[in-house]
Amino acid sequence: MLLLALDTATPAVTVALHDGRRTLAAADEVDARRHGELLLPAVDRVLGEAGASLGDVTGIVVGVGPGPYTGLRVGLMTATTVGAARDIPVHGLCTLDGIAYAAGTAGLEGPFAVATDARRKEVYWARYADARTRLTEPAVDRPADIAAEVGDLPAVGAGARLYADTFTGVRQDMPEHASAAALAALAAERLDSGDERGFLPPLPLYLRRPDARVPANYKVVTPR
Template sequence: MLLLALDTATPAVTVALHDGDHVVAESHEVDARRHGELLLPSVDRVLREAGARPADLTEIVVGVGPGPYTGLRVGLVTATTLAAALTVPVRGVSTLDALAWATGLDEPFVVATDARRKEVFWARYADARTRDGEVRVDRPADIAEEVAGLPAAGAGAHLYPDAFPGLRTGLPEHVSAAALAELAVARAADGGEFVPARPVYLRRPDAKVPANYKVVTPK
């Protein structure tokens, strides 16, 4: 088994290889503007570090978000294209679930990432492996009472500490592909379900088709 995990739903461009027992190589760079530029070189780097070739891959796991439109699409298109070219399965995992897994917490807590527009993508967890409810997008002030008293992880909590007073600085800020791979392996071993490798946006994209635009025709 050689599983390739990757995620571009947050500012992190993160890639890892897992052999079924442990992570054998990983790359992690934080740059919100260079997902497309950094991802494939990162894949190549972890393969070379592990002494592997693309043909050695047996499956691909990709973070499905939620996340901003452009960055999220880079990871998903790359994962599905590689899977099709190599004829291996591709499975989706919530980016927030992977971030929660990396905390290692065995108590209720909350994870929040930056959704821009002064909002956060967030979810509550019973422990590092168990999400409690659906992933949501909200303004931090609107959920302050819901998250009060809960430990908090993720860049969204760092951005709005007043709304997340339980912020713990020792917990991860961005998702890592190493955690994504570990969660996928554990989930598969337990017979858990994966989600389709399709983007989770939670809201409509910023770009819109202009309405009532002027049609210009030749005279």
């Protein structure tokens, strides 16, 4: 097993290579505006550090979000293109699940909440029983509207840090953004156990409709 994992659903451009037992190489860079520019060089760098090539990869793991439209599609298009070109499986995982798994690896026990920044004064979030068990579907909400649900739970992620008045149990010592190394480890664990129920299709989990709209009452110009 050699898994290439990547995630661009948060400001982090994160890539990792995992052999089913451990992370062989990883690259993480936080830049919310340069996902498309940074991702492929990061893939090349990770493969080079591990002494591997795309021809050695047996599967792709990709974070499907939730996340903003532009950044999220960079990772998903890259993952599906590589998967199709190499004829290898592409395993989608909820990005929030990856953050939860990383928090568990860092020592956080459940229950807890994970929240990332959804912009527009909103967060993407979910509640977890533990690092491997999500209790709620991923959602996008204004922090004030979910205060009763997250309460004083320990909380991780950039969204929790940004709205600490709502996420009063925010853990500053826990992961802030997605980690491809955590996604890869979680995927390897599930593949090894034969339990693939947590995998998702490699399709974007936006949770919002796109901002772009067809203009209303626009003038149609036809050639004479």
